[in-house]
Amino acid sequence: MKPGNAIEVKDLKITYKCVKSLSMRKSLFHLRKSKLEVYEALRGISFEVKKGEIMGIVGKNGSGKSTLLRAIAGIFSADSGSIELESDSVSLLSIGVGFQKKLSGRENIILSGMLLGFSEQEVRDKMDEIIEFANLGKFIDMPVKTYSSGMYSKLAFSITAVLETDIMLIDEVLSVGDAKFKKKSYKKMQELIMDENRTVVIVSHSTETLEKLCTSLLWLHEGEIKMQGDTKTVLDAYNEFMA
Numbered sequence: 001m002k003p004g005n006a007i008e009v010k011d012l013k014i015t016y017k018c019v020k021s022l023s024m025r026k027s028l029f030h031l032r033k034s035k036l037e038v039y040e041a042l043r044g045i046s047f048e049v050k051k052g053e054i055m056g057i058v059g060k061n062g063s064g065k066s067t068l069l070r071a072i073a074g075i076f077s078a079d080s081g082s083i084e085l086e087s088d089s090v091s092l093l094s095i096g097v098g099f100q101k102k103l104s105g106r107e108n109i110i111l112s113g114m115l116l117g118f119s120e121q122e123v124r125d126k127m128d129e130i131i132e133f134a135n136l137g138k139f140i141d142m143p144v145k146t147y148s149s150g151m152y153s154k155l156a157f158s159i160t161a162v163l164e165t166d167i168m169l170i171d172e173v174l175s176v177g178d179a180k181f182k183k184k185s186y187k188k189m190q191e192l193i194m195d196e197n198r199t200v201v202i203v204s205h206s207t208e209t210l211e212k213l214c215t216s217l218l219w220l221h222e223g224e225i226k227m228q229g230d231t232k233t234v235l236d237a238y239n240e241f242m243a
């Protein structure tokens with residue numbers, strides 16, 4: 001890995017394989033030879049993120065943004081190509097990843113923290129700060145399945161923001177939550193970003209979020225990189241393309 005880099009992605013290809021759905025009649029006849037459909041979500045992409053950088057990812061729906069973040073987080077493995085990270089301390093903040101629905105918010109904090117690589121004691125030491133930031137009142141001791149999507153993302157954001165990993169991957173979470181929490185999370189993100197050792201990758205459809213927070217942007221289009229560069233240049237080109 002080159003000195004000064006936090007993330008290096010080389011010729012990354014990721015495919016989804018799913019069984020092609022056939023009609024009931026066809027399924028009965030073709031029982032033993034059901035077809036596998038292969039979809040190339042990322043078609044050989046390469047880029048680097050410097051340590052301390054805060055890079056945004058844009059692209060229309062289905063362009064491969066979440067797939068890329070999940071691959072960097074180690075949830076998906078590459079079909080070919082490579083992903084190198086300068087630190088093992090990585091967190092992925094994404095709706096739908098992580099919580100045990102039957103457990104309470106408090107219990108999920110312990111679990112998520114330990115999954116991020118912190119010891120139980122380290123998480124307990126930060127528990128009050130996380131709970132205060134999430135500001136969920138009595139819901140913190142209720143099962144997560146009773147949460148609204150905004151409450152869910154408040155908890156997820158608070159855990160990641162307070163526990164502070166070296167590489168933070170944020171998937172479309174900053175735009176959820178009420179106005180007050182949004183303001184507070186922007187402020188917290190800005191604080192986290194100030195640390196030159198922290199590297200952040202944010203997927204967002206919000207121009208405002210990207211302009212406010214990112215130092216550079218990567219534009220994904222149908223599983224390929226269409227453009228990479230400074231935030232304004234890429235956003236202008238992207239907005240023109242999408243208009």
Ligand SMILES: Nc1ncnc2c1ncn2[C@@H]1O[C@H](COP(=O)(O)OP(=O)(O)OP(=O)(O)O)[C@@H](O)[C@H]1O
Binds near residue numbers: 067
């Ligand atoms: N589990 C899956 N099985 C099959 N195909 C999938 C799966 N997840 C995603 N895909 C496909 O891979 C492509 C990329 O999806 P991905 O979720 O990475 O896009 P995205 O850019 O994050 O989209 P969005 O902006 O809508 O969140 C899409 O065409 C999608 O249909």
